Amino acid sequence: MESPADAASTGGQRPVGWGALMKDPSTAHRQLLRFFRGFGAPYRRLLALGVGMRLCETAADLVTPWPVAAVVDHVLGAGGARNPLGSLLDVLGTDRTAMLTAAAALVVLVALVSAAFDYAGDRLMNGVGERMSAAIRRETFAHLQRLPLSYHDRRTVGGSTSRVITDCGNVKDGLVAFCSVLFPGVLSVTGYAAALLLLDWRFGLIGAAVVPAVLLLGVRNRRRGHRAARRRREAEGELTALVAEALQGIRTVHAFGRHGVHDRDFAARSGGVLDAGLEAVDVQARRAPLLEAVTAAGTAALLWVGGVGVLRGWWSTGHLVVAIGYLTGMVAPLRALSKLSGTFAQGQASAERIAEVLAEPCPLRAPVRAGARGLPPRARGRVDFAGVSMDYGDRRALHRLDLKIAAGERIALTGPNGAGKSTALALVAGLYRPTRGTVCIDGTATADLPEEWLRRQVTAVLQETFLFAGTVADNIRYARPDASPREVRAAADAALVTAFTDGFPDGLGTRLGDCGGGLSGGQRQRVGIARALLADAPIVLLDEPTSGLDAEAERQVVAALGRLVADRTVVMVTHRPALLETATGVVTLTAAGPGRGYGAADGR
Numbered sequence: 001m002e003s004p005a006d007a008a009s010t011g012g013q014r015p016v017g018w019g020a021l022m023k024d025p026s027t028a029h030r031q032l033l034r035f036f037r038g039f040g041a042p043y044r045r046l047l048a049l050g051v052g053m054r055l056c057e058t059a060a061d062l063v064t065p066w067p068v069a070a071v072v073d074h075v076l077g078a079g080g081a082r083n084p085l086g087s088l089l090d091v092l093g094t095d096r097t098a099m100l101t102a103a104a105a106l107v108v109l110v111a112l113v114s115a116a117f118d119y120a121g122d123r124l125m126n127g128v129g130e131r132m133s134a135a136i137r138r139e140t141f142a143h144l145q146r147l148p149l150s151y152h153d154r155r156t157v158g159g160s161t162s163r164v165i166t167d168c169g170n171v172k173d174g175l176v177a178f179c180s181v182l183f184p185g186v187l188s189v190t191g192y193a194a195a196l197l198l199l200d201w202r203f204g205l206i207g208a209a210v211v212p213a214v215l216l217l218g219v220r221n222r223r224r225g226h227r228a229a230r231r232r233r234e235a236e237g238e239l240t241a242l243v244a245e246a247l248q249g250i251r252t253v254h255a256f257g258r259h260g261v262h263d264r265d266f267a268a269r270s271g272g273v274l275d276a277g278l279e280a281v282d283v284q285a286r287r288a289p290l291l292e293a294v295t296a297a298g299t300a301a302l303l304w305v306g307g308v309g310v311l312r313g314w315w316s317t318g319h320l321v322v323a324i325g326y327l328t329g330m331v332a333p334l335r336a337l338s339k340l341s342g343t344f345a346q347g348q349a350s351a352e353r354i355a356e357v358l359a360e361p362c363p364l365r366a367p368v369r370a371g372a373r374g375l376p377p378r379a380r381g382r383v384d385f386a387g388v389s390m391d392y393g394d395r396r397a398l399h400r401l402d403l404k405i406a407a408g409e410r411i412a413l414t415g416p417n418g419a420g421k422s423t424a425l426a427l428v429a430g431l432y433r434p435t436r437g438t439v440c441i442d443g444t445a446t447a448d449l450p451e452e453w454l455r456r457q458v459t460a461v462l463q464e465t466f467l468f469a470g471t472v473a474d475n476i477r478y479a480r481p482d483a484s485p486r487e488v489r490a491a492a493d494a495a496l497v498t499a500f501t502d503g504f505p506d507g508l509g510t511r512l513g514d515c516g517g518g519l520s521g522g523q524r525q526r527v528g529i530a531r532a533l534l535a536d537a538p539i540v541l542l543d544e545p546t547s548g549l550d551a552e553a554e555r556q557v558v559a560a561l562g563r564l565v566a567d568r569t570v571v572m573v574t575h576r577p578a579l580l581e582t583a584t585g586v587v588t589l590t591a592a593g594p595g596r597g598y599g600a601a602d603g604r
């Protein structure tokens with residue numbers, strides 16, 4: 001099966017969406033493993049080496065009780081045979097102190113060997129767990145970023161952040177627990193059970209009875225644990241979304257003094273997290289006493305059977321010591337495994353939430369269509385709307401728009417609020433797909449154009465320019481990361497950015513705060529224009545770039561825009577006369593009446 005990473009990077013659509021996978025929850029975890037298997041593929045060799053280390057560690061652990069048994073049988077004189085180390089001690093003759101010293105040294109040596117393999121196994125396998133989860137996190141973020149705006153319109157920023165950070169973190173915890181506890185634990189248990197069986201079939205039967213009993217306890221309530229973990233993750237995601245929203249709107253919260261409203265919302269949603277958390281704790285806690293009872297019963301049975309066997313001379317005391325050592329060794333990882341059920345339930349719930357994101361079809365990563373190959377590096381700039389309708393869900397934004405814009409024309413779209421002007425711009429940029437009809441650039445539908453090519457042909461200055469934390473120059477260079485400092489400076493000069501940054505001590509190197517804080521509205525717009533100038537695209541979209549500016553700021557922004565729009569196709573949305581004057585034609589989108597959509601009246 002194609003790995004998620006491959007699927008995403010090649011733009012392949014996965015054969016089955018996660019929604020379909022989840023139809024059968026009983027097999028969901030297996031399907032989930034298959035879904036994520038591709039992330040482990042590059043680490044097969046490391047994993048194989050890690051498995052080898054674990055096998056050696058298990059082998060060393062199996063030797064651990066034998067020196068003790070040899071001491072009991074050969075040094076303390078309990079008598080007995082068939083202890084492979086006993087004959088080794090016999091080499092030392094009758095010097096019991098030397099035998100004791102040798103046995104003690106052997107205990108230390110075996111422990112050291114086991115610890116060394118444990119260390120190497122942990123390094124290798126946990127490293128693979130960490131690397132796999134880092135790859136999953138990278139892929140989730142990369143995929144999420146490229147999902148169409150229609151996906152993001154339906155999600156909160158906090159919710160999506162929580163999937164990339166917290167869910168990927170939980171998957172990492174699950175993977176590391178798998179590598180460092182589950183896998184070595186299963187190896188140890190299997191090794192101890194097999195060794196018990198080899199020691200004597202009666203010991204083996206007791207060991208073999210303990211394993212399924214403990215495993216049954218592990219899977220008991222698994223569904224309940226999984227449901228609780230899933231609910232908890234959903235509630236935590238909502239909580240993150242709530243915090244992100246309140247902090248994004250912190251100025252409004254302060255301005256209206258509505259902290260209490262957000263406190264109450266937060267407390268209500270925290271209640272959901274708490275309930276789910278308590279349920280998960282309950283599921284976990286119920287297992288502990290049952291597990292103790294099963295292991296105590298197993299030990300008691302072994303002690304009784306072993307004791308009877310020693311009394312009747314079937315086995316030596318040393319054999320009983322070894323058998324009890326094996327059973328104790330077997331129970332320890334089982335106990336650790338049962339404590340991990342919460343981590344695994346949480347990891348599975350989070351993996352499902354990540355799989356939901358990765359299973360979202362991503363048209364922006366679709367392979368280049370044959371008809372779109374051989375495009376010129378730069379479009380001429382003709383834009384055609386042919387019978388374009390656009391619905392956001394069941395909300396109609398545009399209805400049958402027909403509009404032809406020749407290369408080099410500067411068309412202003414006007415019309416009442418909600419007439420679909422911004423939607424028309426978004427369609428030219430290929431940010432949405434029209435519900436009906438086509439938007440073409442130089443005769444090719446945007447839906448058929450490669451994403452990268454389209455991005456090079458269209459640039460935009462929006463009502464509010466979003467700036468990232470970093471320097472002013474970084475923000476301008478965002479349009480073309482390989483631009484030289486001279487090109488950045490030229491764009492900044494042309495957009496009248498240097499007119500204000502030259503007054504700052506660090507000039508274009510001035511650092512902006514989070515989300516580009518620290519500049520006025522007009523200054524931000526000029527940085528946006530410099531960015532668009534640097535992109536040097538043949539088609540420029542302007543969405544109310546001067547709204548909200550005072551007369552002086554508007555004059556400067558319009559002057560800067562004059563350089564951006566020269567010799568380019570421009571589609572602008574504006575009501576401001578200063579900008580309208582630069583248009584070569586005006587098209588008014590008119591509401592055709594409630595529920596009947598909108599039409600276009602071409603005012604050219």
Ligand SMILES: Nc1ncnc2c1ncn2[C@@H]1O[C@H](COP(=O)(O)OP(=O)(O)OP(=O)(O)O)[C@@H](O)[C@H]1O
Nearest residue numbers: 153392395396397416417418419420421422423424
């Ligand atoms: N992301 C979205 N999700 C759902 N509905 C949307 C979305 N964007 C716009 N709409 C709806 O589509 C319709 C057209 O919106 P659009 O922003 O294109 O109009 P506009 O003419 O640019 O309005 P304005 O002049 O107020 O900016 C409106 O009814 C709006 O509520």
